[in-house]
Amino acid sequence: DQQVKQNSPSLSVQEGRISILNCDYTNSMFDYFLWYKKYPAEGPTFLISISSIKDKNEDGRFTVFLNKSAKHLSLHIVPSQPGDSAVYFCAASGAAGNKLTFGGGTRVLVKP
Amino acid sequence: GAGVSQSPRYKVAKRGQDVALRCDPISGHVSLFWYQQALGQGPEFLTYFQNEAQLDKSGLPSDRFFAERPEGSVSTLKIQRTQQEDSAVYLCASSKRDRVFSHEQYFGPGTRLTVT
Numbered sequence: 001d002q003q004v005k006q007n008s009p010s011l012s013v014q015e016g017r018i019s020i021l022n023c024d025y026t027n028s029m030f031d032y033f034l035w036y037k038k039y040p041a042e043g044p045t046f047l048i049s050i051s052s053i054k055d056k057n058e059d060g061r062f063t064v065f066l067n068k069s070a071k072h073l074s075l076h077i078v079p080s081q082p083g084d085s086a087v088y089f090c091a092a093s094g095a096a097g098n099k100l101t102f103g104g105g106t107r108v109l110v111k112p
Numbered sequence: 113g114a115g116v117s118q119s120p121r122y123k124v125a126k127r128g129q130d131v132a133l134r135c136d137p138i139s140g141h142v143s144l145f146w147y148q149q150a151l152g153q154g155p156e157f158l159t160y161f162q163n164e165a166q167l168d169k170s171g172l173p174s175d176r177f178f179a180e181r182p183e184g185s186v187s188t189l190k191i192q193r194t195q196q197e198d199s200a201v202y203l204c205a206s207s208k209r210d211r212v213f214s215h216e217q218y219f220g221p222g223t224r225l226t227v228t
Contacts, residue, residue, distance in 0.1 A: 004154075032215045043116070043203055043219030044155070089154050093215050098168060099145065100217060102154030 003027045004092050006103035014111055019077040021106050023090035026071065030092035034100065035064060035075045038087045047088075048075070080110045114138065116220035118204050124226045125194045133189045133223045137206030144187050145217060146179055147203040155203055161187060194227045201225075 005024045013019045021035075031052040036044035050057040050064045050073070057064050063076045077084055087107050091100040117136040125131050137144050143162050147155035148171075157171040163184035172179070176195075181187040191198055201224050205217035 006154075034216065036219075041221070043205075043221045046216050046218060049216060091154075098143070098160050099157040099171070100147075100155075101157070102147075104152075104154050 001026070002104075003030075004090060004101050004103040006088075006090060006106050008106050009104070010107040010109070012109045012111065013080050015082055016079045019075075019080045019084065019108055019110070021075040021077075021088050021090075021108070023073045023075075023103050024071060025073075025092050027092070027094070027101075028071070029094045030101070032093045033064070033066060033073050034091045034093075035062075036089045036091060036102075037084075038089065038105070044089060077108075080108075082110050082112050084108060085110045116204055116206050116218055118202075118220040118223050120223060121221060122224050122226075124228060127195060127227055128193050130190065130192045131194055131225060133191075133202050133225070135187045135189070135204030135220060137185065137187070137204070138208075138218060141206035141208055141218075142184075143207035143217075144181055145205040145207070146187070146189050147205065148173075149201040149203055149222070151200075158189070158202075191225075194225075196227050199225055199227045 034049040035047040038044045048059050048062045050066050066073045087105045089105045090103045119134045145160050146158040149155040159179045160168040161181040176192045178190045201222040203222045205219045207217045
């Protein structure tokens with residue numbers, strides 16, 4: 001059973017517009033959520049995270065929103081840039097803070 | 113080099129061969145993780161070390177998989193008698209402090225294993 005799901009395998013957006021990536025989880029023991037970005041032939045790169053005690057966290061062009069009651073989080077990228085074209089993974093960890101459980105990824109293409 | 117490094121980057125093994133994959137974590141990082149990423153999927157947890165202690169190996173798919181971190185720094189993931197289903201990218205990640213205080217993990221580039 002997939003505990004973390006990214007239901008959109010791909011997303012195409014125009015440069016300068018907003019990219020919105022969604023992620024759903026089922027395990028209520030998860031209390032920390034992270035987004036990673038991955039380019040081909042490279043490892044995932046940490047982008048931004050959020051603790052379950054918050055509902056929003058911002059870092060430059062990246063904002064993560066958490067809706068605990070819906071077990072849903074989203075990543076907003078504003079404005080989108082061609083260099084943002086990559087695969088984005090959401091991940092979750094429990095109170096022990098050890099292993100990450102990943103979603104299947106969303107491939108983002110930002111068109112110039 | 114400040115990041116996590118892994119070697120080799122690519123490995124081709126014939127079915128039945130043993131392989132060893134190496135991970136050099138970020139200096140001073142206490143926690144080290146191994147993940148397996150199949151094509152088109154997200155990484156899946158294999159095992160976790162805090163210093164030299166292997167605290168969680170619940171993700172290892174079979175007893176053919178073995179990991180060690182004898183001095184609490186470099187780690188090796190060994191796969192014995194490789195099978196075609198072992199073909200994947202093996203990712204290593206390290207984390208700054210112990211598991212209670214740090215959730216962010218920093219990944220290496222991975223080793224792509226192809227079993228023919």
